[in-house]
Amino acid sequence: MSVLHADKVSVAFAGLKALAEVDLTVSSGQILGLIGPNGAGKTTLVNVLTGFQAPTSGAVLLDGAPLTGLKPHQLRRRGIARTFQGGRLFKDLPVLDNLEVTGVGLGQSRRSAIAEAEAMLDWIGIADLAPRIAGTLPYTDERRVAIGRALMGKPAFLLLDEPAAGMSAQESRDLAALIRRIAADMGCGVLLIEHNVGLVLDLCHDIVVLDSGAVIETGDPAAIRASEKVRHAYMGTAAETDLPILEAGLEVAE
Amino acid sequence: MGQILQVVFDALSLGSLYALAALGIALIFGVMKLVNFAHGDVIAFSVFALLWPSVDAVAIIFAGNLPWFLLIPFVLAIGAGLSVLSEIVVFRRFRRANPATMMIASFALGFVIRYFLLMLFSSRPKSISLLPALSQPVEIFGARIPLLQLITILITMAVLIGLTAFLRRTRFGLEMRAAAENFTMARMLGVRANRVIMGAFALSGALAAAIALILGSQTGTANIMMGANVMLMAFIATVIGGMGSLAGAVLAGFLLGAIATVMQTILPPDARAFRDAFVYGAVILVLIFRPQGILSARGTKERV
Numbered sequence: 001m002s003v004l005h006a007d008k009v010s011v012a013f014a015g016l017k018a019l020a021e022v023d024l025t026v027s028s029g030q031i032l033g034l035i036g037p038n039g040a041g042k043t044t045l046v047n048v049l050t051g052f053q054a055p056t057s058g059a060v061l062l063d064g065a066p067l068t069g070l071k072p073h074q075l076r077r078r079g080i081a082r083t084f085q086g087g088r089l090f091k092d093l094p095v096l097d098n099l100e101v102t103g104v105g106l107g108q109s110r111r112s113a114i115a116e117a118e119a120m121l122d123w124i125g126i127a128d129l130a131p132r133i134a135g136t137l138p139y140t141d142e143r144r145v146a147i148g149r150a151l152m153g154k155p156a157f158l159l160l161d162e163p164a165a166g167m168s169a170q171e172s173r174d175l176a177a178l179i180r181r182i183a184a185d186m187g188c189g190v191l192l193i194e195h196n197v198g199l200v201l202d203l204c205h206d207i208v209v210l211d212s213g214a215v216i217e218t219g220d221p222a223a224i225r226a227s228e229k230v231r232h233a234y235m236g237t238a239a240e241t242d243l244p245i246l247e248a249g250l251e252v253a254e
Numbered sequence: 255m256g257q258i259l260q261v262v263f264d265a266l267s268l269g270s271l272y273a274l275a276a277l278g279i280a281l282i283f284g285v286m287k288l289v290n291f292a293h294g295d296v297i298a299f300s301v302f303a304l305l306w307p308s309v310d311a312v313a314i315i316f317a318g319n320l321p322w323f324l325l326i327p328f329v330l331a332i333g334a335g336l337s338v339l340s341e342i343v344v345f346r347r348f349r350r351a352n353p354a355t356m357m358i359a360s361f362a363l364g365f366v367i368r369y370f371l372l373m374l375f376s377s378r379p380k381s382i383s384l385l386p387a388l389s390q391p392v393e394i395f396g397a398r399i400p401l402l403q404l405i406t407i408l409i410t411m412a413v414l415i416g417l418t419a420f421l422r423r424t425r426f427g428l429e430m431r432a433a434a435e436n437f438t439m440a441r442m443l444g445v446r447a448n449r450v451i452m453g454a455f456a457l458s459g460a461l462a463a464a465i466a467l468i469l470g471s472q473t474g475t476a477n478i479m480m481g482a483n484v485m486l487m488a489f490i491a492t493v494i495g496g497m498g499s500l501a502g503a504v505l506a507g508f509l510l511g512a513i514a515t516v517m518q519t520i521l522p523p524d525a526r527a528f529r530d531a532f533v534y535g536a537v538i539l540v541l542i543f544r545p546q547g548i549l550s551a552r553g554t555k556e557r558v
Contacts (some may be wrong), residue, residue, distance in 0.1 A: 052442075076443065091437055093432060097428060101428050101431075104428060105440070139490075
């Protein structure tokens with residue numbers, strides 16, 4: 001049982017607050033949803049949790065130990081993996097090599113990296129994609145490969161940044177089934193950032209709602225559904241006070 | 255028949271030279287978006303490493319007297335060593351700089367190497383006899399081909415096959431392919447960035463040294479400017495090939511070699527002196543129709 005915890009994380013960029021004292025906890029086997037309007041700071045929070053962005057104040061703790069100053073690949077080795085918006089695979093490399101190089105980066109031998117990569121593709125149900133060049137894959141397959149790549153080395157936590165963006169209803173349902181298996185079968189703690197609120201309400205055990213860099217609500221799907229504050233944020237009144245330029249500056253550059 | 259074959263061999267051997275040089279540039283561009291204009295000076299340095307410093311016209315051979323099986327590894331090691339050294343001393347400081355800044359730094363480094371050689375050897379070209387056995391001609395289907403030309407082509411083929419196997423089959427090759435495609439992402443995933451970059455520089459330097467050996471044997475002279483022309487052609491080849499695409503760089507290298515050789519043959523004698531103008535004209539035509547290069551690498555479009 002592992003716990004990843006953001007403790008009063010704040011991020012200020014040139015004096016403007018992107019995140020203000022955000023608390024959040026993900027545990028093994030749990031699917032935690034993170035929702036909020038555009039520019040709410042969701043991706044910034046994921047960047048902090050995975051070492052891409054240092055918090056201005058506050059800390060990220062793994063099983064109670066602070067992870068301050070660790071680089072993304074060091075956090076990856078400690079079991080905190082993520083996907084990116086748009087997949088970001090190595091487009092000129094075959095699918096299998098995309099997973100293999102991740103295993104090698106984690107310190108595995110080539111042989112065991114290849115073995116795990118093959119097993120992983122099989123587990124996700126895309127073993128037939130192994131020899132395909134990643135850049136030629138359709139959108140949804142690309143996402144599934146990106147998730148497979150993130151699962152190399154059996155991380156304790158998986159942070160998914162808008163994995164369902166642009167997917168059809170059926171594709172989203174398939175994705176939801178995969179995410180459930182990741183949490184239930186692998187015991188992975190999943191943080192799901194998603195604009196598709198229906199998917200989040202359907203899939204997550206608990207949900208955190210961010211707006212303008214602050215947590216405005218947490219609770220189970222029923223509580224979020226009933227929340228007046230969440231409805232208010234999504235109706236757009238709060239969105240006008242967002243700082244989209246700031247958010248863009250803090251996201252990992254596309 | 256014999257004459258056509260002659261042209262084919264000329265084109266292939268000149269193309270080989272350009273392809274090897276273009277590969278050296280594309281390898282480094284792939285992993286760190288650096289166009290290394292010091293590459294040509296690494297070529298010159300590798301030849302001069304065989305000589306004792308002197309300003310005389312007659313070269314005083316030092317390592318050049320080694321038997322070939324020691325001479326070749328020695329020169330390759332010099333090229334690789336200088337290249338790795340330039341990474342550690344200069345380019346490492348510019349990792350986060352933009353590509354234009356890195357390019358200027360490489361110009362500066364090139365000048366430093368060139369003037370270092372100038373100081374020790376003067377600008378006068380020196381005659382050297384490097385691997386003289388290679389200048390004997392061999393006859394193939396009625397065409398008389400210098401043995402060196404044949405060896406140049408064979409070595410290039412061997413290098414290309416070897417490099418392909420290295421990139422496909424080894425762990426280091428895998429990391430290098432990933433880093434060339436998306437360096438930032440590779441580093442995030444734990445690929446050892448410094449090792450990959452040093453490896454690219456070592457390979458690139460060894461390729462420069464291979465060119466130095468070929469040029470030195472071919473022309474029988476050592477000249478501090480000897481790398482400049484090859485460097486320019488190689489740079490053009492990497493642009494035509496699609497920056498960062500290794501296969502594209504090789505292909506374009508051979509293409510340039512072919513164009514130059516064919517121009518030399520078909521142009522009226524009075525125009526041959528202006529051959530390069532026609533070659534560059536052809537380059538402009540290629541770029542008008544395929545501005546992204548023959549085989550463009552995706553990595554250059556999507557920088558992280």
